[in-house]
Amino acid sequence: MVSQVRRFNRTVTRDVGALNDRFLGRDRSLGESRVLWEIGAGAREVRALRNDLNLDSGYLSRLLRSLERDGLVTTGPGRADQRVRVARLTEAGRAERQLLDRRSDAVAAALLEHLNERQRRRLLEAMSAVERLLTAATVRVEPMDPAHPHAQHCLDAYVAELEHRFDNGFDPTASNPAEAEDMRPPAGVLLVATLRCEPVGCGALKLHGTQPAELKRMWVDGSTRGLGLGRRLLSELEACARQHGVRRLRLETNRTLVEAIALYRSCGYTEVAAFNDEPYADHWFEKRLQAGDPG
Amino acid sequence: MVSQVRRFNRTVTRDVGALNDRFLGRDRSLGESRVLWEIGAGAREVRALRNDLNLDSGYLSRLLRSLERDGLVTTGPGRADQRVRVARLTEAGRAERQLLDRRSDAVAAALLEHLNERQRRRLLEAMSAVERLLTAATVRVEPMDPAHPHAQHCLDAYVAELEHRFDNGFDPTASNPAEAEDMRPPAGVLLVATLRCEPVGCGALKLHGTQPAELKRMWVDGSTRGLGLGRRLLSELEACARQHGVRRLRLETNRTLVEAIALYRSCGYTEVAAFNDEPYADHWFEKRLQAGDPG
DNA sequence: GATGATCCCTGACTAAGGTCAGAGGATGGA
DNA sequence: TCCATCCTCTGACCTTAGTCAGGGATCATC
Numbered sequence: 001m002v003s004q005v006r007r008f009n010r011t012v013t014r015d016v017g018a019l020n021d022r023f024l025g026r027d028r029s030l031g032e033s034r035v036l037w038e039i040g041a042g043a044r045e046v047r048a049l050r051n052d053l054n055l056d057s058g059y060l061s062r063l064l065r066s067l068e069r070d071g072l073v074t075t076g077p078g079r080a081d082q083r084v085r086v087a088r089l090t091e092a093g094r095a096e097r098q099l100l101d102r103r104s105d106a107v108a109a110a111l112l113e114h115l116n117e118r119q120r121r122r123l124l125e126a127m128s129a130v131e132r133l134l135t136a137a138t139v140r141v142e143p144m145d146p147a148h149p150h151a152q153h154c155l156d157a158y159v160a161e162l163e164h165r166f167d168n169g170f171d172p173t174a175s176n177p178a179e180a181e182d183m184r185p186p187a188g189v190l191l192v193a194t195l196r197c198e199p200v201g202c203g204a205l206k207l208h209g210t211q212p213a214e215l216k217r218m219w220v221d222g223s224t225r226g227l228g229l230g231r232r233l234l235s236e237l238e239a240c241a242r243q244h245g246v247r248r249l250r251l252e253t254n255r256t257l258v259e260a261i262a263l264y265r266s267c268g269y270t271e272v273a274a275f276n277d278e279p280y281a282d283h284w285f286e287k288r289l290q291a292g293d294p295g
Numbered sequence: 296m297v298s299q300v301r302r303f304n305r306t307v308t309r310d311v312g313a314l315n316d317r318f319l320g321r322d323r324s325l326g327e328s329r330v331l332w333e334i335g336a337g338a339r340e341v342r343a344l345r346n347d348l349n350l351d352s353g354y355l356s357r358l359l360r361s362l363e364r365d366g367l368v369t370t371g372p373g374r375a376d377q378r379v380r381v382a383r384l385t386e387a388g389r390a391e392r393q394l395l396d397r398r399s400d401a402v403a404a405a406l407l408e409h410l411n412e413r414q415r416r417r418l419l420e421a422m423s424a425v426e427r428l429l430t431a432a433t434v435r436v437e438p439m440d441p442a443h444p445h446a447q448h449c450l451d452a453y454v455a456e457l458e459h460r461f462d463n464g465f466d467p468t469a470s471n472p473a474e475a476e477d478m479r480p481p482a483g484v485l486l487v488a489t490l491r492c493e494p495v496g497c498g499a500l501k502l503h504g505t506q507p508a509e510l511k512r513m514w515v516d517g518s519t520r521g522l523g524l525g526r527r528l529l530s531e532l533e534a535c536a537r538q539h540g541v542r543r544l545r546l547e548t549n550r551t552l553v554e555a556i557a558l559y560r561s562c563g564y565t566e567v568a569a570f571n572d573e574p575y576a577d578h579w580f581e582k583r584l585q586a587g588d589p590g
Numbered sequence: 591g592a593t594g595a596t597c598c599c600t601g602a603c604t605a606a607g608g609t610c611a612g613a614g615g616a617t618g619g620a
Numbered sequence: 621t622c623c624a625t626c627c628t629c630t631g632a633c634c635t636t637a638g639t640c641a642g643g644g645a646t647c648a649t650c
Contacts, residue, residue, distance in 0.1 A: 006403050007426060029606060047627070059608060061629050083616045083627040108301050111432050116530075119523060123428040129421035131302060133414055137406050228414060324636060342597070354638060356599055378597045378646045596647075602640085609634075617626075 028096075031055075035063050036072060036089070036097055043088040045078060072096055136227035139200065141236050144192040146180035151192050154202035158219040165256045166280060176278045178216040182206045189240055190217070193229055200224045203233040205241055212248035212286070213241050218260060230263050242289050249289060252281035323391075326350075330358050331367060331384070331392055338383040340373060367391055431522035434495065436531050439487040441475035441499075446487050449497035453514040460551050461575060471573045473511040477501045484535055485512070488524055495519045498528040500536055507543035507581070508536050513555060525558050537584050544584060547576035 028036070038049055050060050064087060067073040072093035078084040089097060112120050144151045162170035183190040183204040193201035201220040207213050215237060220229050241249055251269070253260055261283060265271075269285035276284075323331070333344055345355050359382060362368040367388035373379040384392060407415050439446045457465035478485040478499040488496035496515040502508050510532060515525050536544055546564070548555055556578060564580035571579075 006399060007423075031607070056608060056610085057628065058610080058630075065629090077616090081617070081627085085628065104301060111429070113432075114434065114436075114527065115428065115432050116523065116526070119428055119431065122424060123432075126421040126424035126428065128302075129417060130425055133410065133418040133421065134406070136414065137408075137410050137418070139409070141409075228411065231411070232409065326637070345598095351638060351640085352598065353600075353640080360599090372646095376597085376647070380598065591650100593650085594648090597645085599643080599645100601642090604639080605637085607634100607636080610632085611630105613628105613630080615626105615628090617624100619624090620622085 031059070031063050032067055033100060035060070035067060036093060037100060039073065039087050039089055039093075040097075041089070041094070043086045046075070046085045046087055049087065067093070132227060135195065135224070136229065136232075139193050139195045139224070139227070139229060139232070141191050141193045141233060143185075143189050143240075146183045146190050148192070150194060150199035151190055151202065153199045154192055154219055155217060157221065158202070158217050161219065162254070162280070166254055167256065170280060175280055176276060178204060178206060183216070188213075189237075191233060191236055191240070193220075193224075193233060195224060201229050201233055203237050205237050207241075207244055207246065212250045213244070213246040215249055215251035218251075225259075230260070231267065234263065234267055238287075238289060247289055249287045250275060250285065252276065252278045252284045254280050255282040326354075326358050327362055328395060330355070330362060331388060332395060334368065334382050334384055334388075334392075336384075336389070338381045341370070341380045341382055344382065362388070427522060430490065430519070431524065431527075434488050434490045434519070434522070434524060434527070436486050436488045436527060438480075438484050438535075441478045441485050443487075445489060445494035446485055446497065448494045449487055449514055450512060452516065453497070453512050456514065457549070457575070461549055462551065465575060470575055471571060473499060473501060478512070483508075484532075486528060486531055486535070488515075488519075488528060490519060496524050496528055498532050500532050502536075502539055502541065507545045508539070508541040510544055510546035513546075520554075525555070526562065529558065529562055533582075533584060542584055544582045545570060545580065547571065547573045547579045549575050550577040 034053055035049060038044065038053055046060065046064070049055070050057055053060070055063075064073060064075060068075065070092075072090055073087055074090055075085050075087045078086050112123070115123060146152070146155065159170065159172050182188050183206065186207070188204060188206040190202060190204045192199055199221075201224065202217055203215065203219070204217040205213055206216055215234075218230065218233065220233070238249065249269075250272075251264065252274075253264070255261075264285045267287070269287045272284050272286045274281070274284050275286075329348055330344060333339070333348055341355065341359070344350070345352055348355070350358070359368060359370060363370065365387075367385055368382055369385055370380050370382045373381050407418070410418060441447070441450065454465065454467050477483050478501065481502070483499060483501040485497060485499045487494055494516075496519065497512055498510065498514070499512040500508055501511055510529075513525065513528065515528070533544065544564075545567075546559065547569075548559070550556075559580045562582070564582045567579050567581045569576070569579050570581075
C-alpha cells in the first residue's frame with residue numbers, strides 16, 4: 001500500500017511536477033511569480049501575502065520592491081490602518097499574470113493531448129478521486145474547547161444551517177440545550193475537523209454518567225461533503241465515548257436532515273421511540289457500543 | 296478539462312508535495328540526499344550518478360566531498376578504468392539512506408492513516424490509474440531512422456520477442472523482408488515510441504505506391520503494455536498512411552500474438568485471405584482508410 | 591612514446607531563497 | 621500625551637544550487 005503511494009509520488013512529481021508553478025515564470029524567479037499570482041486581480045494586504053505564501057517579511061518586501069521596479073506592482077498604505085501596506089497589480093502586472101495562467105493551461109492541455117477520449121475521461125475521473133481522497137486524508141479531527149474561534153464558527157454554522165433547512169426555522173433557545181459547558185470535559189467533548197487550518201465540521205458528545213451519552217451538533221461544511229467526514233466524526237466520537245465507558249449512544253434528529261439520517265442508519269444506529277421532548281426532533285436513534293470495537 | 300487537471304496539480308503539490316524528497320533529508324541538503332539515495336546499496340560510478348541526476352560535474356564532485364567529510368560515502372578508482380571514480384556508501388551512509396526510506400514510508404502511511412478501508416482501496420486504485428495514464432501521456436511517438444540506436448533496440452527486441460513466442464522460433468531471414476531501406480522515407484516510415492528518453496515501442500509502414508501499404512514491426516515493450524500504446528502507434532501509422540494517400544492497409548500476423556490480433560480487430564481491421572506467402576503468418580488483416588478520418 | 595580524449599577535481603563566480611536584527615512610522619490604549 | 625505594539629522596510633549575512641574554465645591523471649590509438 002505504502003509503496004503504491006510512493007510510486008504515485010514519484011510519477012506525479014516527475015511528470016506533473018514539470019507543470020508546477022516552477023517553470024511557468026519566464027525570466028521571473030519562482031518567488032516573484034508566486035507573489036504576482038497571489039496578489040490576484042484586486043488589492044492584497046502585504047501581511048496577507050506574507051501569511052499565505054509563508055514568506056519572511058524582509059524577503060517579501062524585497063520581492064515586492066523588485067516587482068515594483070519592473071512596473072508590475074504598486075504598493076500603497078492601507079485605508080483603515082496605515083501601517084499595513086496594500087499591493088495591487090499594474091496593467092502590465094495583470095498581463096504578466098494572465099500569461100502565467102495561459103502557460104499553466106497550455107501545460108495541462110499538453111498532458112491530455114496524446115490520450116484518446118476514453119483515456120482522458122478515465123484520467124480526469126481518477127484525478128478527481130485522488131484529489132477528493134487526499135483532501136479527506138488531510139482533514140484533522142481533534143477535541144477543541146467550545147470557546148475556540150474554530151469551534152464557535154462550526155457551532156454558529158450548525159445553527160444557521162438548521163435555521164435554513166428546518167421547515168419552520170430553528171431557535172436554539174427553544175431546543176434542548178447543548179451549552180459550552182456540556183461539551184467541555186469532563187461533562188462532554190467537542191471534536192472539530194479542520195482542513196488546512198480551516199474549520200470544516202464538528203460533532204459533540206454529552207456524557208450522562210452511566211446513562212446513555214448523547215450525540216449533538218453534528219455538522220459538516222458544504223464544501224467538504226462527500227469526503228466521508230461525517231462518518232469519520234461519528235466514528236471518532238464513538239471511540240471517545242467508549243473510552244469514557246459509555247455503552248449506549250443516543251441522538252435525535254429532524255426529518256429534513258436526510259443525509260444525516262442515512263449516515264446514522266448506515267453506521268449501525270437503529271430508530272427508537274422518543275426518549276426526550278426535543279421539539280425539533282422527528283427521529284430518535286440509538287446504538288449499543290461494543291467495548292472491544294476498534295476506534 | 297484543463298481546469299480539472301490544474302486543480303489536481305494544486306491539490307497534489309500541496310498535499311503530496313510535502314512528501315516529496317524535498318523534506319525527507321534531515322539537516323542534509325536536497326542535493327546530498329539525492330546523491331545518497333542514488334548511490335544505492337552497491338557501488339556506483341560517478342559518471343553514472345552525474346548522468347542520472349543530471350548534475351554538473353563540478354557540483355557533483357563537491358557534493359561527494361561533502362558526503363565524504365560526513366563519513367557517509369567513500370570514493371575510489373574504478374577497477375577497469377582508473378579515470379572513472381566509484382562511490383559507495385559507508386555503514387553510516389547506508390543507515391542514513393535507510394532512514395530516508397523509512398521517513399518516506401512514514402509520510403506515505405500517514406496519508407492513508409485517516410481513511411477507512413474502502414477509501415484506501417479507492418485511493419490506491421485511482422492513484423494507480425493516474426500513474427498509468429500520466430505515463431501514457433508522456434510517451435512520445437516520432438518517426439525515426441531505422442539506423443538510430445533507439446530504433447535498432449526496438450527492432451532487435453521485436454525479433455527477440457517473436458523468437459521467444461512463436462512455436463518454432465523466428466528467423467528474420469526466412470521471413471518476408473522488412474529492411475531498413477523499406478522503413479525509410481520515401482519507401483516507408485518507422486515510428487518509435489519513447490518514454491523518458493527510453494525506447495518502448497515501434498511500428499513501421501511499408502508503402503507500395505498505389506497498392507495497399509503494409510504494417511510491419513509492431514512492438515510494445517513489456518513494461519509499458521496496457522497503456523494503450525499499441526493503439527496509439529497504430530493510429531499514428533494510419534494517419535501517416537493517409538498523408539501518403541494510402542487507401543488500404545494490410546498486415547499479417549502469427550496466431551500466438553493474441554493481444555495484437557485483438558488490437559487489430561478492435562481498431563477496425565478485418566481478417567482477409569492470405570495476400571502473401573509469409574511463412575510465419577496465420578492471419579491476414581486489412582483496413583480501408585477513410586480519407587477524412589481524424590488522425 | 592606522443593597525442594588527443596576522457597574523467598574528475600578545484601577555484602571562481604552567480605542567482606535564488608531565506609533568516610535575523612534593528613530602524614522607523616503608525617496605531618491603540620492607558 | 622506617552623508608551624508598547626504592530627507593520628514594513630533595509631542591511632547584513634548565510635546556504636543551496638548551479639555554471640564555467642582550466643588542470644592533472646589516465647586511457648586509447650597511432
